[in-house]
Amino acid sequence: MPWPEGDKMEYPFSKIEPKWQKIWREKQIFNPGERTGRPKYYVLAMFPYPSGVLHCGHASNYSISDAIARLKMMEGYSVMQPMGYDSFGMPAENFAIQHNSHPRITTEENIAAMRGQFDSMGFGLDWDREVSTCRPDYYVWGQYLFKKLYEKGLVYRKKSWQNWCESCQTVLANEQVENGLCWRCHGEVSQKELEQWYFRITDYAEELLDFSKLTDWPERVLAMQKNWIGKSEGTLIDFPLEDGSEAISVFTTRPDTVYGVTFMALPPEHPLVQKWLAEEPDNHALHDFCRKVINEDKILRGAEDTTKEGVFSGRYCLNPLNGNKVQIWITNYVLMDYGTGAVMAVPAHDQRDFEFARKYGIPMLLVIQNFEQNLVLPEMAQAYVEPGIMVNSAPFDGRESEAAKAAISALIEEKGCGRVTHTYRLRDWGISRQRYWGNPIPVIHCPRCGVVLVPDEDLPVRLPENVQVGRTTSNPLLSVPEWYRVKCPQCGEDAKRETDTMDTFVDSSWYYARYADPRNDQAPFDPAKANYWLPVDQYIGGIEHAVMHLLYARFIGKFMRDLGWCDCDEPFARLLTQGMVTKDGAKMSKSKGNVVDPTYIIDRFGADTLRTFLLFASPPDKDSEWSDDGVMGAFRFLNRVWRLIESNLDTLKRGLQLSADLEDISAPLRGLLYSSHSTVKKWLDDCQHRRQYNTAIAAVMEHLNHCVAVKDPAGLSDADLAVYAEACGIIPQMLYPFAPHIAEELWQRLGFNELLHESGLPGYEEKYLVRDLITYVVQINGKLRGKLEVAPDIDPEELKKQAMAVENVKRSLEGWSVKKVIVVPGKMVSIVAGK
């Protein structure tokens, strides 16, 4: 046990923390309505998966959001800070399997346990708005949203190649395949063509690239999203097959190299290749190669060091600009799901094509000569990818390649064999999951009518309860025929329910809006309420969600706007990506055995200590290192605050009734007056503008040190006591966002009747920031040589004179001649001297 048992000298955190949590709850200070006559402020930290245990990451994350929420309350805002649970998903299913229970039961137990832990941290959460994604009153609207997306043409089914684990009978995401084996059962992973449901997020790609309203998002996140969407400008070109039956469409960013195309590269998955395979059952070379490549782990195949391989298809297509015959190769280095899934290969000017052509002896053609005019194909060790002068390109010879791009594209458009376009790296969002613990896709498959949406009056499609999780290797829903056997809502014939459930990212892509109206059973939310609360003014969460969740939520947000459900273009006006809490330099994890249990810290030192430590350890967006000694430091600090006020209560209460004229204040207390006002100024700047709570807390600590330095407060004059009482009184106010319980208790003991969030922000007056004397530093040639104290309004010439007269300066200047003297007002005198 790292800490000894309690001590009589400690402040009674275990009494005051529950006391204030109860008072806040009873007074409903965290339950704002929509019409309060005050401006709204919506603070949201990403909702957690309900593991049942609060960990340091949660404690840190929600300490930040609560600090912001309470600050905004002090500022007079009507603040909403809701909480809920991202409770669907595989972890919940696995947790239930481990505990030999049902995910609904374990999830509800975990939620109850976590709620108690959140409350013991003293977070100002509006529990009236609690949502949990696995409850039917929430997921019904996810199904409704699915239907709306479907009706607007933004949902489709597509067959595509997926990582498939035979023994688990499920699709695996790319990151769930390790060295070609299933991460869970270590069985072989093959590629299987499966029908899956997709959301057409790419329809919104262009708008998602518009970051103009995200001015308060970290640059890093915007860069990652931009990178992820990956817009690329280029030209679409059709290469007709030799027999004229159809054409291969390619996307290229280098139309200037089109005369240099010597072969066409297709992946085995390409529809044309699949057609040829069917037509030529005896072409073993082709069949073997395609089977081999398709079954390769996608990640392995995509790795840069994978050798390029291919087979010649025996077929040709024609270059639409010069009619050249172009070999068609089936290769392993072209991606089916980027661009058109086909590449016009220009070996002289693309490194990948270059390597492939050299390996298989495919001809090359130089069409861009460098400006030195010294490129000779047989001598080239790599492709020439830079701009240059066009050659071997009929009408464009002699032109600069960059400039010719547009002209070539225009010619292609004129000939009707292509067009200028763009493509995205972003893929449509595959939302199908073959798992039980997720939101059922509200669809019925009818042999006659095809895909039929479940009618609104039959929503929600409820998850069946009588499912033995973990008993079957495949989707447990497939083992519940009484659930999936249904009549078609259209024709009444026997039909089958969709057994795929939705990706849990669907659930979390709109929850922020549900919080605005969480008990609505007629609609996802009332547009008026959504428009009142949205956008989220401050969103807080981990950087790991930079692309996935934050992109999905932006997409669904825009879709809900287009439906007229709300007016808001961007759901999250301001984003803070908080850092991780590490221990011994690594992320806390059970396997590393470096997990710290926050509930132990709360029991032993109180939530205020934990919160203060977490916020003081580092700026909110940086990782912070856990330190047992650091926790002790925070605890000591709060104890010092407690003692300062508690041991002088009567004196301070008397002092708070007094006021002081400046001229009656003694010199040491004038210093304290300055500390009060300059600290409040810095605290406000750190809290409101810089959002750097570690330095705000440091400023309070520094000010506390000044207060503690005043001995025998009871013996002070009335004027001095007034200053002293003010100096002590602002400490609870400045502590409130970070350590609200102790702040509230001391505030009450000082005789204030209102709660701290009603007290308003502490203020400062500029007139008390004016000092009688200010310190000037004297430098000679950039080196510190002396200091002097002078009146702030000193004449610069007089200042220079006095600076030269400083003993040490005078000595240092002996034998030197002064060349120049620079005065930086309020700061320093810089003397330039030479021999």
Added chain:
RNA sequence: GCGAAAGUGGCGGAAUUGGCAGACGCGCUGGACUUAGGAUCCAGUGGGAUUAUCUCGUAGGGGUUCGAGUCCCCUCUUUCGCACCA
């Protein structure tokens, strides 16, 4: 490989607009009080030296400037993201 961010005492971190580097906290050293310390209080705490002062010092090297942790160039290291994207 490409892109981004970062590198400051024994440690976490400050230094906001180019102006006293190391605020604040931890740890450590010495002292006071004490039956005791894991409490509290006082003093000290970047390195070096010839210590009332001088000197070196913000990953390393160069530059701009009266003055650089901060701006510019090069190098190294770390972290993160992307990675055959046609």
